[in-house]
Amino acid sequence: MPAFAPFAVHPVVRESRETLEDREGHGAIETIKFVLQHEDGLETESVIIPMIRGDRVTTTLCVSSQVGCAMGCTFCETAQMGLMKSLTAEQIVMQWWVSTHRIGVRPKNIVFMGMGEPTDNLDAVLAAVEIFAGHDGAHVPATNITISTVGNPAGIARIGALVDRHGFHKLNLAVSLNAPNDAIRASIMPVNRAWSMAALRDAIVAFPKYGRGAMCIEYVLIPGVNDAPEHCDEVCAYLRGIRCSLNVIPYNPRRNSPWGAPTEASVLAFMARAIAQGQFTKRRGTKGRSQMAACGQLGNEEIRKRKFVGVSLPIQSEGSRAS
Numbered sequence: 001m002p003a004f005a006p007f008a009v010h011p012v013v014r015e016s017r018e019t020l021e022d023r024e025g026h027g028a029i030e031t032i033k034f035v036l037q038h039e040d041g042l043e044t045e046s047v048i049i050p051m052i053r054g055d056r057v058t059t060t061l062c063v064s065s066q067v068g069c070a071m072g073c074t075f076c077e078t079a080q081m082g083l084m085k086s087l088t089a090e091q092i093v094m095q096w097w098v099s100t101h102r103i104g105v106r107p108k109n110i111v112f113m114g115m116g117e118p119t120d121n122l123d124a125v126l127a128a129v130e131i132f133a134g135h136d137g138a139h140v141p142a143t144n145i146t147i148s149t150v151g152n153p154a155g156i157a158r159i160g161a162l163v164d165r166h167g168f169h170k171l172n173l174a175v176s177l178n179a180p181n182d183a184i185r186a187s188i189m190p191v192n193r194a195w196s197m198a199a200l201r202d203a204i205v206a207f208p209k210y211g212r213g214a215m216c217i218e219y220v221l222i223p224g225v226n227d228a229p230e231h232c233d234e235v236c237a238y239l240r241g242i243r244c245s246l247n248v249i250p251y252n253p254r255r256n257s258p259w260g261a262p263t264e265a266s267v268l269a270f271m272a273r274a275i276a277q278g279q280f281t282k283r284r285g286t287k288g289r290s291q292m293a294a295c296g297q298l299g300n301e302e303i304r305k306r307k308f309v310g311v312s313l314p315i316q317s318e319g320s321r322a323s
């Protein structure tokens with residue numbers, strides 16, 4: 001495990017909660033978004049997301065790896081900020097510490113799906129993963145940790161090298177595909193001009209397996225962009241032969257978005273068409289939409305306009321170290 005110096009825990013300057021419908025008798029469950037303010041005035045956002053598994057409710061912590069993001073995906077709120085800075089491993093781990101010890105929710109799972117592209121800050125991300133998984137750290141098994149990437153083949157290979165190490169074989173990778181072909185992908189994800197879908201596919205195929213379950217392929221369904229029947233067919237052809245779950249995510253409109261959310265009928269039709277072609281397909285929920293805490297929505301307008309924002313909760317300060 002990497003050396004881990006004591007650090008001052010950044011204060012929680014905002015926290016918002018969205019209570020979800022109790023459809024399955026689990027009582028009130030809520031999505032919690034919290035904002036940490038750094039010494040330089042910049043802020044990171046993290047989200048605690050409840051997950052219903054049968055008769056149990058578990059929690060997933062969505063952590064940020066950067067403030068803002070340089071990748072420029074056109075559907076993403078965070079992209080509007082540009083990249084303001086990459087986080088240190090300590091600042092990533094701090095999000096888990098605050099969730100566990102300040103908010104009082106010890107997450108079962110950790111996903112790198114908050115602000116930032118993890119492969120754009122891999123030294124810190126991989127060090128944080130080691131701390132998360134370490135017996136002297138957060139002690140979250142690697143099988144409960146997911147790194148989500150925009151699809152950087154070299155980054156995927158580096159994550160694969162960690163997966164090859166004992167104790168990390170079941171670390172999960174999620175890839176944001178979001179398009180059926182290079183032309184559409186390049187139009188909504190500028191990175192596709194540097195890393196083609198063919199290169200991405202090679203990297204996915206080469207990723208170590210170790211008997212793992214299906215890899216997550218994320219697909220944000222954007223009306224009029226990537227949701228046509230022929231798009232579904234292309235995606236299924238692209239994924240054929242890859243053991244993966246196609247996770248369809250109904251688009252959460254960012255502020256000033258040129259696109260709305262897809263209709264329920266179009267989401268169901270896309271999924272049904274993929275399933276009919278033998279593609280294992282799931283729908284990912286959009287918990288937190290009303291508080292801008294859902295996928296691609298982190299990085300609120302206040303943070304974008306100015307580096308330092310007003311404090312709405314009492315500032316807490318404490319010298320401590322992650323446990």
Ligand code: SF4
Binds near residue numbers: 069071079114115116
């Ligand atoms: S979707 Fe992810 S990679 Fe793309 S701009 Fe947003 S945070 Fe960055």
